[in-house]
Amino acid sequence: MSRTTARYHEPAPQENDAVALRRVIAGRRSVRKFTDRPLPQEVLDDCIDLALLAPNSSNLQPWAFYQVQSAAKKRALIDICLGQNAAASAAELIVVVARTDTWREHARLNLEHFPIQPIPKLVQQYYRMVVPLAYTQGPLSSAGHLRRRVSRLSSRFRPVPQGPCSREEMRLWACKSTALAAENLMLALRAHGFDSCPMEGFDERRLARLLDLDAHALPIMVIAAGERAPDGVYYPQLRFARERFVFKV
Ligand SMILES: Cc1cc2nc3c(=O)[nH]c(=O)nc-3n(C[C@H](O)[C@H](O)[C@H](O)COP(=O)(O)O)c2cc1C
Structure with a gap:
C-alpha cells in the first residue's frame, strides 16, 4: 500500500563534534569566585536562547528565566542566596523558574505556530485533547486524583502514564524540563568562555517575593554566571565509579 501523506524529514546533522562537546561538558565546573569582568548581554542572550x-x-x-540586573534586586538576591560567594562575585544572576500554569497557553501556542500547515490531525488531537x-x-487536584484511580486500574491491562496527578506532581513535571534548560544554559556559558554556579541554597519564600512569583512558579535554581577567577573552583571534580550508577538490564 502506498503512503499518501507527505512525511517531514530532517536528516541527522552531518557536522558532529564530540570533542568540542566533551571539552564543554568536562570543562564546566561549579565556580564560587568570579572576576570583575562583565558578561556581555549578547553572550547571555545567546546562552538563554540555547537554554530555550x-x-x-x-x-x-514550562520555564522562565529572570535576569536580575537592577542593583537593588541583585543585592537582595545575594542576601537571599545566603550571601554565597558565587552569588556575591557573579557578573550576572539568573533565576531559573519552573511553571506549572503555562501549559494550557503553550498548548494553544503550539497550535498557533505549528511549523507545518495544515496541522496534522494527530498534533491537533494531542494539544486539544490529550494535553488537557x-x-x-x-480544584484540590480532584481531576488528577480521578485520573490516578483510572490510570492505576487501566495499568493492570496495558501500559498507561501514571501522572502527573496532583499539583505536587505538576511541580515535578515542570522541574524536569526546566532543569534540562538550566544545564543547557550552563554549558552554553562554558562554550562562550564563561562559567556558572547553580545554587539551590536560597530562601525560596523571599525569592518568590522579590520576583513577585505566584504559587504556580517554582524557582529551582539561581545560576551565578561570569568569568572564572583562577582560584574560583575550590576542588578537583569528583564523580563515583560508573558501576554505581549504570546498569545493563
Ligand atoms: C540543583 C543544584 C543545586 C546546587 N546548589 C548549590 C549551592 O547552593 N551552592 C553551591 O556552591 N553549589 C551548588 N551546587 C553545585 C554543586 O555543589 C556541584 O554541582 C557539585 O558539587 C559538583 O561539582 P561540579 O559542578 O563542579 O562538577 C548545586 C548544584 C545543583 C545541580
Whole structure:
C-alpha cells in the first residue's frame, strides 16, 4: 500500500563534534569566585536562547528565566542566596523558574505556530485533547486524583502514564524540563568562555517575593554566571565509579 501523506524529514546533522562537546561538558565546573569582568548581554542572550532549545515535556516549555540586573534586586538576591560567594562575585544572576500554569497557553501556542500547515490531525488531537486530559488537575487536584484511580486500574491491562496527578506532581513535571534548560544554559556559558554556579541554597519564600512569583512558579535554581577567577573552583571534580550508577538490564 502506498503512503499518501507527505512525511517531514530532517536528516541527522552531518557536522558532529564530540570533542568540542566533551571539552564543554568536562570543562564546566561549579565556580564560587568570579572576576570583575562583565558578561556581555549578547553572550547571555545567546546562552538563554540555547537554554530555550532544551528538550521539554510535550513541547510545553514550562520555564522562565529572570535576569536580575537592577542593583537593588541583585543585592537582595545575594542576601537571599545566603550571601554565597558565587552569588556575591557573579557578573550576572539568573533565576531559573519552573511553571506549572503555562501549559494550557503553550498548548494553544503550539497550535498557533505549528511549523507545518495544515496541522496534522494527530498534533491537533494531542494539544486539544490529550494535553488537557493529562495536565488538568482541577480544584484540590480532584481531576488528577480521578485520573490516578483510572490510570492505576487501566495499568493492570496495558501500559498507561501514571501522572502527573496532583499539583505536587505538576511541580515535578515542570522541574524536569526546566532543569534540562538550566544545564543547557550552563554549558552554553562554558562554550562562550564563561562559567556558572547553580545554587539551590536560597530562601525560596523571599525569592518568590522579590520576583513577585505566584504559587504556580517554582524557582529551582539561581545560576551565578561570569568569568572564572583562577582560584574560583575550590576542588578537583569528583564523580563515583560508573558501576554505581549504570546498569545493563
Ligand atoms: C540543583 C543544584 C543545586 C546546587 N546548589 C548549590 C549551592 O547552593 N551552592 C553551591 O556552591 N553549589 C551548588 N551546587 C553545585 C554543586 O555543589 C556541584 O554541582 C557539585 O558539587 C559538583 O561539582 P561540579 O559542578 O563542579 O562538577 C548545586 C548544584 C545543583 C545541580
